[in-house]
Amino acid sequence: MFTVCPYKEEDAAACGDCFYEGFFSCPVDQNDKILLRDYAQVLIEKCNFTYVAETEDHQVVGFICGKYDKHFSKALAARYEAKKHYGCWCKMFLKFYLKRYKMSAPFQKQFDAFFRQLQERDKEIFGKCDLELVALSSRRNYRKGLGTALVTQFLNRAKAEGADCVRLFTNTLASWEFYEKRGFKKVAEKPFQDGSDNRSIVYEYRLREVYETGMPDLVKKEEEDGV
Template sequence: MFTVRPYKEEDAAACGDCFYEGFFSCSVDQNDKILLRDYAQILIEKCNFTCVAETEDHQVVGFICGKYDKRFSKALATQYETKKHYGRWCKIFLKFYLKRYKMSAPFQKQFDAFFRQLQERDKEIFGICDLELVALSSRRNYRKGLGTALVTQFMKRAKGDGADRVRLFTNTLASWEFYEKRGFKKVAEKPFQDGSGNQSLVYEYVLKEHEYEKHHL
């Protein structure tokens, strides 16, 4: 069983661990964990809201973020539930681009590959949605209901805020099947620029249509 609650600032390191478990397979050292924590913090603070899932012994094992489109709601798009640390952001970005994070060689290789995957995303293929599901990480409790608990809470929030369409960006290297099993439909795909045969994917969940089907079938 998992409890899903709003993110707190002290969850940053645990969310960094979840980020690692969701996307990397190599071993990491303390310097690698500093980058993971900082990356998770920036990601979370860029979004309008974040929820974390924790176990009965209060260990954070997953998180999910939501980002509103201004065309859907200017009020919600400019409302942030997590404090933004702009000064810390600047220091993190500068440290990253000056290559001052002392990453281990195995983690550096995997992180570079992850970063290249992020650059495959473009605004045109992503399109317009009311609410973007930005991140869902952690395989520590894979197949134990963690992802379902987080997505269920996310959808409750989306419905409560009046969003019609939720979208997420992923690729064929990630667990996109999870979303298909939960009613998300693929609405766009694009081959990676490196010719590897992998695809960038956009999935969408239309809340109002699903509500209609539930009450009329």
């Protein structure tokens, strides 16, 4: 069982660990972990709200973020639940582009590939939505409904605040089937620019369509994947 609760500033390092375990497979050293922590913190602070999932012993094992579109609600888009550390933002990006993190060679290779995948995100294809599901990252060895618990909390929050359209960006290198099993519909797809067989995908969840029929019972779905 997992407890899903709002993100706290002291969760940043654990979220960095979750980010690693959701997207990378190579060994990492302390320098790599510093970048993972900083990246996760910047991502979270750019979003309007973040939830973490904790085990019974209060270990953070997953997180999920949401970012509101100002065209949907300027008030919600201007409200951020995590304190913004603008100095940390600038320091992180400057340090990254100047290659001061001194990442290990295996991690550098995987992170560069991850960064190239992010650049496949096309704003025009992504389109406008009330709320963007920005990140779902979790430990691979927890396949006990962790992802489902986080997505359920996310959708409940979206419904409570009046959002109609939730969208997320992923690709065929990630566990995109996770969302299809939970009622998300594919609305856009585009091949990678590198000519590979991989594709960028946008999924959408229309909350208005489930207001009358009721929210799907996601808790019964035990499969758990990451974005």
